[in-house]
Amino acid sequence: SLNIFRIDALRQPLNEGATGIGFGTSASCHTNINCELGSNWQDVKRGICRVMMVAEEGAFWCTANVMNNAREDGKPYLLSGFHCIEGITPQFDLWRFDFNYESPLCDDPTQDPNSQSLLGCEVRSQWEETDLLLVELLDAIPQSYQAFYVGWDANDAIPDESALIHHPFADIKKITLEQSNTKINNAEIAWIARDGNTIYKTPIAHHFRVTYNQGGAFQGGSSGGGLFDGNKRLVGQFHVGIVDTLCRSSTAYLGRFHIAWEGGGTPETRLRDWLDPDQTSALVL
Numbered sequence: 378s379l380n381i382f383r384i385d386a387l388r389q390p391l392n393e394g395a396t397g398i399g400f401g402t403s404a405s406c407h408t409n410i411n412c413e414l415g416s417n418w419q420d421v422k423r424g425i426c427r428v429m430m431v432a433e434e435g436a437f438w439c440t441a442n443v444m445n446n447a448r449e450d451g452k453p454y455l456l457s458g459f460h461c462i463e464g465i466t467p468q469f470d471l472w473r474f475d476f477n478y479e480s481p482l483c484d485d486p487t488q489d490p491n492s493q494s495l496l497g498c499e500v501r502s503q504w505e506e507t508d509l510l511l512v513e514l515l516d517a518i519p520q521s522y523q524a525f526y527v528g529w530d531a532n533d534a535i536p537d538e539s540a541l542i543h544h545p546f547a548d549i550k551k552i553t554l555e556q557s558n559t560k561i562n563n564a565e566i567a568w569i570a571r572d573g574n575t576i577y578k579t580p581i582a583h584h585f586r587v588t589y590n591q592g593g594a595f596q597g598g599s600s601g602g603g604l605f606d607g608n609k610r611l612v613g614q615f616h617v618g619i620v621d622t623l624c625r626s627s628t629a630y631l632g633r634f635h636i637a638w639e640g641g642g643t644p645e646t647r648l649r650d651w652l653d654p655d656q657t658s659a660l661v662l
Contacts, residue, residue: 425443428461429473460485507636539555566584
């Protein structure tokens with residue numbers, strides 16, 4: 378079987394004035410990270426940031442996750458989605474990473490909250506088969522940002538419950554939960570152009586398929602948001618999905634961290650060289 382998506386559904390374009398992107402523009406069904414639903418995720422939330430991805434073709438929004446590594450030395454690696462750069466010419470030195478962009482309370486704020494930002498990154502690894510994109514910031518993350526370096530699990534397991542923390546429509550940070558609705562996606566995912574031609578396919582079993590049932594769903598801009606298991610370790614990142622504007626029905630496809638660990642077999646196409654640089658064989662952090 379085949380899951381088909383159009384390439385023009387990628388990312389979320391900047392065009393804030395024209396399309397209503399940014400603060401206060403995501404669907405009302407999403408839940409702010411500082412509501413009760415996010416009360417058990419107050420550490421992890423500090424490891425998720427909003428990304429403005431600048432390219433020659435314009436600017437786009439995605440979500441990224443600050444990744445811990447086995448040295449635990451604070452190396453500023455961030456995991457996001459490969460499709461965020463598919464078909465564009467990125468200018469990585471101009472990418473902006475917005476930390477702590479969220480409402481301080483459960484209710485939506487009346488004014489755009491402040492965030493803490495860093496500029497510029499370099500690509501370390503990319504692999505479209507699991508929608509992997511790993512970058513390293515040009516500068517260290519200041520201690521004042523209180524960034525959380527998220528843990529991960531590279532074992533071959535399916536979480537019984539999971540959370541997606543993300544920035545839909547480049548809005549303030551949101552959280553979505555599921556219970557007993559994560560499966561291995563036993564189908565290819567195909568991206569097609571407007572003319573119907575296939576651009577690329579991802580292999581069978583390289584993604585999770587998740588149906589969300591608490592807190593909302595996802596939108597453009599959620600791309601790259603981490604999938605965290607019940608132990609609050611990252612096991613995947615958001616690639617694409619199907620959802621209505623009221624979040625009544627949502628099916629998401631998320632690249633599997635376990636598969637991306639070995640990836641395409643080279644440092645440029647996998648995670649383990651960067652997140653386990655001393656080859657300790659650690660699979661959980």
